[in-house]
Amino acid sequence: MASNWPILSLLIWLPIFGGLAVVAAGEQRASLSRVLALAVSALTFLLSILLYSAFDTSTAAMQFTELKPWIETFDIYYSLGVDGFSVPLILLTTFFGVLVVIASWESIQERVHQYMASFLIMEGLMVGVFSAIDAMLFYAFFEAMLIPMFLVIGMWGGPGKVYASIKFFLYTFLGSVFMLVGLIYLYIQSGSWSILDWHQFPLGLAVQKWLFLGFLAAFSVKIPMWPVHTWLPDAHVEAPTGGSVILAAIMLKIGGYGFIRFSLPITPDASAALDWLIIMLSLIAIVYIGFVALVQQDMKKLIAYSSISHMGFVTLGMFLAFAIFQNTDSGRGAALGVEGAMVQMISHGFVSGALFLCVGVLYDRLHSRMISDYGGVANRMPWFAALAVLFFMANSGLPGTSGFVGEFMVILAAFQANFWYAFLAATTLILGAAYSLWLVKRVIFGEVTSNDVAMLEDINAREALVLGTIAVAVLLVGLWPEPLVNLMHASVDQLLQHIQQPKFPVAGI
Amino acid sequence: MNSANMLLAAPEFWVLTMACVILVADLFLVEERRGIIHMLAVITLIFAAIITLRGDYTSDGARSALAFNGSFIRDPMGDVLKLFSYFVLAIVYVYSKFCLRQFRMFRSDFYTLSLFALLGVMLLISANSLVMIYLGLELISLSSYALVAFDRDSRKGSEAAMKYFVLGSMASGMLLYGMSMIYGATGSVDLYQIAEAVRLTGSDDTMLIFGLVFLVVGLAFKLGVVPFHMWIPDVYQGAPVATTLFISSVPKMAAFAMAIRLLQTGLGDLHTDWSQMLSILAVLSIILGNLAAIAQTNIKRMLAYSTISHMGFVLMGLLPGTATGFGAGMFYVIVYSLMSAAGFGMVILLSARGVEAEKLDDFKGLNQRNSWYAAIMAMVMFSMAGVPVFVGFFAKWLVIKAALDAGLIWLAVIAVIFSVVGAFYYIRVVKLMYFDEPVTESPIEAPVDFRAAISLNGVMMLGLGIFSSSLIAICMASFGA
Numbered sequence: 001m002a003s004n005w006p007i008l009s010l011l012i013w014l015p016i017f018g019g020l021a022v023v024a025a026g027e028q029r030a031s032l033s034r035v036l037a038l039a040v041s042a043l044t045f046l047l048s049i050l051l052y053s054a055f056d057t058s059t060a061a062m063q064f065t066e067l068k069p070w071i072e073t074f075d076i077y078y079s080l081g082v083d084g085f086s087v088p089l090i091l092l093t094t095f096f097g098v099l100v101v102i103a104s105w106e107s108i109q110e111r112v113h114q115y116m117a118s119f120l121i122m123e124g125l126m127v128g129v130f131s132a133i134d135a136m137l138f139y140a141f142f143e144a145m146l147i148p149m150f151l152v153i154g155m156w157g158g159p160g161k162v163y164a165s166i167k168f169f170l171y172t173f174l175g176s177v178f179m180l181v182g183l184i185y186l187y188i189q190s191g192s193w194s195i196l197d198w199h200q201f202p203l204g205l206a207v208q209k210w211l212f213l214g215f216l217a218a219f220s221v222k223i224p225m226w227p228v229h230t231w232l233p234d235a236h237v238e239a240p241t242g243g244s245v246i247l248a249a250i251m252l253k254i255g256g257y258g259f260i261r262f263s264l265p266i267t268p269d270a271s272a273a274l275d276w277l278i279i280m281l282s283l284i285a286i287v288y289i290g291f292v293a294l295v296q297q298d299m300k301k302l303i304a305y306s307s308i309s310h311m312g313f314v315t316l317g318m319f320l321a322f323a324i325f326q327n328t329d330s331g332r333g334a335a336l337g338v339e340g341a342m343v344q345m346i347s348h349g350f351v352s353g354a355l356f357l358c359v360g361v362l363y364d365r366l367h368s369r370m371i372s373d374y375g376g377v378a379n380r381m382p383w384f385a386a387l388a389v390l391f392f393m394a395n396s397g398l399p400g401t402s403g404f405v406g407e408f409m410v411i412l413a414a415f416q417a418n419f420w421y422a423f424l425a426a427t428t429l430i431l432g433a434a435y436s437l438w439l440v441k442r443v444i445f446g447e448v449t450s451n452d453v454a455m456l457e458d459i460n461a462r463e464a465l466v467l468g469t470i471a472v473a474v475l476l477v478g479l480w481p482e483p484l485v486n487l488m489h490a491s492v493d494q495l496l497q498h499i500q501q502p503k504f505p506v507a508g509i
Numbered sequence: 510m511n512s513a514n515m516l517l518a519a520p521e522f523w524v525l526t527m528a529c530v531i532l533v534a535d536l537f538l539v540e541e542r543r544g545i546i547h548m549l550a551v552i553t554l555i556f557a558a559i560i561t562l563r564g565d566y567t568s569d570g571a572r573s574a575l576a577f578n579g580s581f582i583r584d585p586m587g588d589v590l591k592l593f594s595y596f597v598l599a600i601v602y603v604y605s606k607f608c609l610r611q612f613r614m615f616r617s618d619f620y621t622l623s624l625f626a627l628l629g630v631m632l633l634i635s636a637n638s639l640v641m642i643y644l645g646l647e648l649i650s651l652s653s654y655a656l657v658a659f660d661r662d663s664r665k666g667s668e669a670a671m672k673y674f675v676l677g678s679m680a681s682g683m684l685l686y687g688m689s690m691i692y693g694a695t696g697s698v699d700l701y702q703i704a705e706a707v708r709l710t711g712s713d714d715t716m717l718i719f720g721l722v723f724l725v726v727g728l729a730f731k732l733g734v735v736p737f738h739m740w741i742p743d744v745y746q747g748a749p750v751a752t753t754l755f756i757s758s759v760p761k762m763a764a765f766a767m768a769i770r771l772l773q774t775g776l777g778d779l780h781t782d783w784s785q786m787l788s789i790l791a792v793l794s795i796i797l798g799n800l801a802a803i804a805q806t807n808i809k810r811m812l813a814y815s816t817i818s819h820m821g822f823v824l825m826g827l828l829p830g831t832a833t834g835f836g837a838g839m840f841y842v843i844v845y846s847l848m849s850a851a852g853f854g855m856v857i858l859l860s861a862r863g864v865e866a867e868k869l870d871d872f873k874g875l876n877q878r879n880s881w882y883a884a885i886m887a888m889v890m891f892s893m894a895g896v897p898v899f900v901g902f903f904a905k906w907l908v909i910k911a912a913l914d915a916g917l918i919w920l921a922v923i924a925v926i927f928s929v930v931g932a933f934y935y936i937r938v939v940k941l942m943y944f945d946e947p948v949t950e951s952p953i954e955a956p957v958d959f960r961a962a963i964s965l966n967g968v969m970m971l972g973l974g975i976f977s978s979s980l981i982a983i984c985m986a987s988f989g990a
Contacts (some may be wrong), residue, residue, distance in 0.1 A: 027880075071903075071978045073985050075911075114880070140897035147891060150936070154944040155876075162944055166936060173896075173932055177925035181918070184910045 008080040012128045019120030030112040037116035041097040048094040062496035079134040084491030086130040094351045097123040100242040118148040135193045156240040163239035171231040175221030182214030199265040208270035213359030215263045223255025226285040229308045236304035241360030249353035253345045256314045268499035278319040283424045290431030303355045317341030317410040323417035331415035340409025347402035354391040354470040375449030380456040387467045396433040402477035514576040520561045527553040528624035550620045580638035586987035587634045603962040605751035611667045616934040626652035630763040639688045639698040657748040661920035669747025676740045684727025690720030700775040732764045732820045735793035745813035754853035758846040780830040786901045787828040794821025800933040803835040805959040819845045826908040829915030836985035837907035844904040851889045851966040872946025883942045885967030892970040894935035900974040
């Protein structure tokens with residue numbers, strides 16, 4: 001059966017070597033690059049479906065584990081495995097891996113081989129991040145991922161690409177080096193690099209707090225949280241469509257994944273002690289960044305700010321658990337929060353990816369992202385308008401779409417923690433609707449405002465395929481979230497049980 | 510003195526002999542046949558490696574063996590460093606041949622001088638007495654002074670050589686002064702006996718500490734760490750790029766060995782004293798090296814400041830005084846030599862028609878001119894910046910781990926913050942190559958051996974990173990960690 005294959009290794013290395021093959025195909029053979037990239041990414045996606053179908057949802061233990069020595073002198077292993085948190089994210093990654101290749105089929109004409117290779121390599125590295133159980137391996141993937149993204153933004157980006165790409169690189173690099181110090185410290189204390197060993201390793205509260213802050217530095221930049229979010233709007237605006245899609249749909253999720261994999265289980269007591277900090281920052285992101293999104297003139301910037309605001313829900317949902325434990329006896333509310341955060345990540349992956357693709361569709365035609373340059377697009381592009389409106393509705397959390405499920409779960413959980421948390425979090429339903437629908441009104445509906453818009457042509461089959469596929473996913477998760485939630489259920493329960501146990505060593509602090 | 514003892518120094522004898530042979534052989538060769546000198550030099554290195562590898566001195570279970578009345582030592586650390594010195598020098602020769610030909614400086618002096626310098630490197634690596642250390646050091650220094658002034662007609666080169674000579678002599682003087690005080694305090698020049706004497710007298714001896722200060726100053730000069738770094742940027746910029754390539758790579762491994770021999774073997778009991786001094790030097794180097802590099806527009810100067818910061822990291826490995834720390838420093842210095850060789854190799858590659866490509870802008874749009882060379886340079890830059898999974902990351906990681914092991918969390922935090930600062934100027938080079946349009950469309954041409962060497966050198970950045978396990982194990986095993 002499939003469990004005998006090193007399926008995770010295949011998922012990581014197939015796109016990476018595929019990427020190298022694409023780049024070796026050379027600049028002259030652009031169409032070969034495209035076809036090869038599509039084949040590799042499609043194969044990877046099929047493999048991940050295989051992973052999903054063979055995944056056992058009844059256990060929280062790591063599955064499909066692989067273990068090989070890497071740097072034996074320091075107990076570093078090439079150690080892979082997936083649980084209920086990683087599988088959905090891996091599926092999301094491989095899903096967008098295919099879509100990005102299709103979406104960039106025509107819009108990228110220069111150095112196609114390098115473009116496609118960057119995305120394939122990035123895909124492999126991101127799968128690596130989600131499946132590494134060795135902290136050193138995780139860190140290697142986590143950092144190496146920056147390089148292709150840096151090149152994508154800088155090589156195919158807009159006019160401000162240099163500033164945006166360097167800011168992106170340095171911001172995330174700065175965040176993660178603090179985590180590196182924390183990881184090395186943990187190794188020195190515990191003598192192991194296995195994240196699972198660290199989950200069980202007792203630590204004093206003071207140490208936990210420092211480690212927590214180290215993790216926070218890395219993941220808060222990545223996800224990103226207010227006030228370290230400023231790289232994101234720049235990177236999004238300047239990146240080519242494919243870059244924005246991967247950035248929003250997957251890279252941000254790595255921050256959230258980090259909180260679940262590192263912060264909560266390794267430093268549970270510090271998380272409990274400092275949960276007010278995360279909750280506060282999340283609420284600021286949800287409310288304040290929501291207002292910031294409202295005033296944006298640039299569509300990509302608006303979606304970028306809306307992403308930050310939605311990521312606030314993710315961090316909020318994860319760190320509500322401690323307040324809920326205090327208020328109620330059952331952990332059901334806490335589970336709702338964490339599951340809501342996970343669903344929100346997946347849903348936001350679909351929705352924000354789709355929104356950036358929609359902007360890409362418009363940008364390919366008019367070469368403008370400014371809201372004021374559009375108006376009445378629906379008159380010329382009815383199919384596009386239908387899909388775009390669906391995605392913007394999902395972005396504002398309309399019931400029946402995936403955006404609703406996650407937000408609703410988190411708000412329900414927030415009620416069990418504190419009324420005001422829930423109250424502030426719920427403002428997003430108003431703010432999100434406001435900025436999303438106002439954008440829809442200005443860009444898509446109304447009279448045709450300019451000659452350029454009057455010349456627009458509706459989406460072709462390729463674009464319809466990409467957007468249509470995501471639309472199906474958005475509705476599927478929105479109407480029937482059960483399979484997705486089941487996937488992570490066992491892992492969430494185990495995580496919540498784990499974080500209720502103090503980790504102090506027996507001798508006290 | 511028996512022959513078995515002499516055999517321990519067989520690689521040194523071989524290199525010495527061949528240096529003399531090349532010196533004489535040149536007299537009998539016409540201009541067109543000078544390629545033979547190059548071949549001879551490379552063969553010298555290959556055989557030196559074979560002799561070093563075959564030397565068996567651990568038969569009686571000991572990890573090291575002494576010769577020449579205890580002033581010469583063969584041990585695993587020395588062997589590994591020597592092997593990498595041969596390897597890096599061989600790469601340097603391939604790069605330099607192309608460079609020297611282009612600049613019409615293809616003379617055998619470069620080979621003889623650098624082989625004598627290599628002899629100095631080997632002696633320094635294997636030195637076990639103050640006299641041998643001084644001997645090795647001066648052999649390197651004198652050869653390097655001449656190499657810097659190799660382009661006779663260049664005013665910048667002569668100026669750089671002058672600066673290097675004056676400052677280098679002063680550093681040697683300091684070192685000698687420190688050595689004489691150590692001798693005065695302990696009554697011996699043999700490092701083992703010095704260690705024994707220090708153990709007996711304890712670390713309260715003022716003369717000993719005074720001597721140590723001067724030793725560290727001399728050492729800092731040779732390594733080129735702040736505040737004794739002034740010569741580095743000027744010499745790197747002024748010297749012909751082939752020379753810069755040489756002095757930035759191979760002698761650093763010797764300087765590392767010298768630090769180990771002097772501070773650990775000889776004065777290990779003064780660890781608390783020297784580790785304080787080294788921590789100041791390390792922090793200042795990492796900070797100043799990285800900050801000053803940002804302001805440079807000349808790539809040779811930029812790499813010079815980057816060297817300063819790298820040497821700060823090497824010192825960071827040394828200062829905890831632990832076996833893992835020394836292993837980390839050794840790994841770092843080896844990796845640094847390889848990275849530096851590749852970096853200057855790229856500068857040579859881009860130099861065309863007798864004009865050195867020393868401006869950062871010369872790298873503009875390299876990806877469009879030749880994407881493979883751009884990829885090599887990008888790998889070198891990411892490696893220097895310490896991005897995983899390039900080998901430079903593992904070097905930084907090991908020294909940071911060594912510092913954390915010793916409880917020096919503040920030092921580790923400073924180091925990581927400034928490695929992010931450093932990342933800025935490295936990725937700026939990547940930006941120039943990938944994001945900017947080329948200034949010139951002229952194709953980049955190089956002979957096949959050059960292309961092979963630079964490709965190998967570049968791929969090593971990634972290969973040694975992914976498969977860093979064995980090199981790390983070797984370095985750690987050298988110190989029994």
